[in-house]
Amino acid sequence: MNDRAIGEALLSHLSIIGQVSNEDADAILGLGGEVRSLKRHEDILKPGDAPKWSVVVLRGFLQRYGSRRDGLRQIQSFYIPTDAPSLETLHIEKVQSTLCAVVPSDVCLVLHTDLHELMERRPNIRSLIWRESLVQSAIFREWLTRNSRLTADARMAHLFCEIFVRSCAVGLNDGESCEMPVTQEMLADALGLTGVHVNRTLQSLRETNMVEHKNGRLFIHDFKRLAAYADFDPGYLHLRR
Amino acid sequence: MNDRAIGEALLSHLSIIGQVSNEDADAILGLGGEVRSLKRHEDILKPGDAPKWSVVVLRGFLQRYGSRRDGLRQIQSFYIPTDAPSLETLHIEKVQSTLCAVVPSDVCLVLHTDLHELMERRPNIRSLIWRESLVQSAIFREWLTRNSRLTADARMAHLFCEIFVRSCAVGLNDGESCEMPVTQEMLADALGLTGVHVNRTLQSLRETNMVEHKNGRLFIHDFKRLAAYADFDPGYLHLRR
DNA sequence: CGGTTACTTGATAAGACTCAACATTAGTGG
């Protein structure tokens, strides 16, 4: 893990949603922070926490979920390397959800003071980071639409499209496959279904030969057909190019 | 509509989620903009638009919704007076959803350039506006959880709690009632249900004597019980005090 | 290995949807 890994991750994350000048890139690459290795299922943020840093994912796979007093659980996001899952703590002190590692992961904790200093010095970076938090917002809206309006099969297909497109955007795909080390129970908690139904839905999707989820990996056999099936439009991810 | 109405609306909106100093308040009150009256069902923003201004609601009731190519529609938010529904256009050019008036409404269009200039001059206001956009994000996450995990009755109860609490926060309630001029079909589009089922759900809620929705108004007869029923926790609204 | 976690299957029930009709209300033009 070299010293520039932190800045490189954030730079690559910001580059996929906007233009970064050379000067801005240099400034970002100068960022440092504490690297922390997380064990499977280890929390890095819990409701009530008020961290002095934001997280950048360097390796692994994380999820954000909310727990209600009545015990219901809703996964609100998945995070892959280069994602910055808790930028909102820059302006909202108290965290409301749990951020935890799905598999062993490395994250970097970048101090808010460092980020604020960087944004003060490079206003374009501030705009980009702000923009990033607004893209997250758009993604939440899409998750809302997905879980409110689609059938189980389409929901799953749509989520698979999202994870695959996001993975490709930062080069984390291996041809037609990418990491998605989640259990069926987690898929259920993300999609608003039960584990049993997820199992059956996965089988029915597999039978269409469009997509397969096994051994914690996603195998996309026919992206075009899958995207059409879920009516997936990547616009909400606001990717450049 | 006096000249200060615009700033007053935004000031009151920002004040409920954070501390505004006297100097900041004065700066906000100096904001101007074009006031536009919207007819019932009139759009102010459509997918593909790239406005040079953001909207502040002065009077009426607005909604934001996304339409998918397959024709499905999902309402993603309701906006009451003082709300600022399109602050995200400050950093994301292209709008993805439709913003439209549910009933005749007055909105103010505040130029991005004016907002940027204000935020440049008063960094605290920038933090507050950023924070506001992050609170919106938290609200989207709660809508996701609501529509993914709750039964129809609890969903409706939860939404009613939100609208009532938000209305009270800006003094728009009349005792135990507040404006909510939406049709049952709109409730369906917001909650991920069908119109028919919304009708039956409303009846069943009415029978519990906790809440009633009629003539475009919400009548909360027993907020405590309603909140407990929906396990409503207002924390996600990030209201001060 | 032994125990836990994850996945799979079957049977049944509940919640929500669809379709179709009708009642009521609100909006519009004569």
Place this chain on the structure above:
DNA sequence: CCACTAATGTTGAGTCTTATCAAGTAACCG
């Protein structure tokens, strides 16, 4: 201001998707 029309709200019957419960199998971990 009334009559007409469109939009909204209501009801019933039947269906389908998804949840629930219960059990068993496979994979993984210490």
